[in-house]
Amino acid sequence: xxxxxxxxxxxxxxxxxxxxxxxxxxxxxxxxxxxxxxxxxxxxxxxxxxxxxxxxxxxxxxxxxxxxxxxxxxxxxxxxxxxxxxxxxxxxxxxxxx
Numbered sequence: 001x002x003x004x005x006x007x008x009x010x011x012x013x014x015x016x017x018x019x020x021x022x023x024x025x026x027x028x029x030x031x032x033x034x035x036x037x038x039x040x041x042x043x044x045x046x047x048x049x050x051x052x053x054x055x056x057x058x059x060x061x062x063x064x065x066x067x068x069x070x071x072x073x074x075x076x077x078x079x080x081x082x083x084x085x086x087x088x089x090x091x092x093x094x095x096x097x098x
Contacts, residue, residue: 015041020048021086022066042092045075051087062086
């Protein structure tokens with residue numbers, strides 16, 4: 001999870017991100033329950049698809065039963081169920097400039 005200060009500061013909302021797996025979904029739900037004005041950072045269906053290829057390591061099988069719904073982006077849960085694979089936020093990190 002990405003947290004700058006632990007709480008929103010001024011006009012800057014709390015950004016939240018996590019892996020695209022059951023633990024990541026649970027983490028995002030927990031943060032949004034406590035800080036409903038938090039914004040998800042790179043948590044869309046498109047971000048999920050981008051994090052699948054290339055994955056930094058071989059993911060296992062996604063337990064679709066624990067996903068729940070993704071109210072802020074309904075397409076995310078649908079994409080995760082269709083793929084059946086977890087994805088990891090490290091795949092979204094851009095390579096350093098050389």
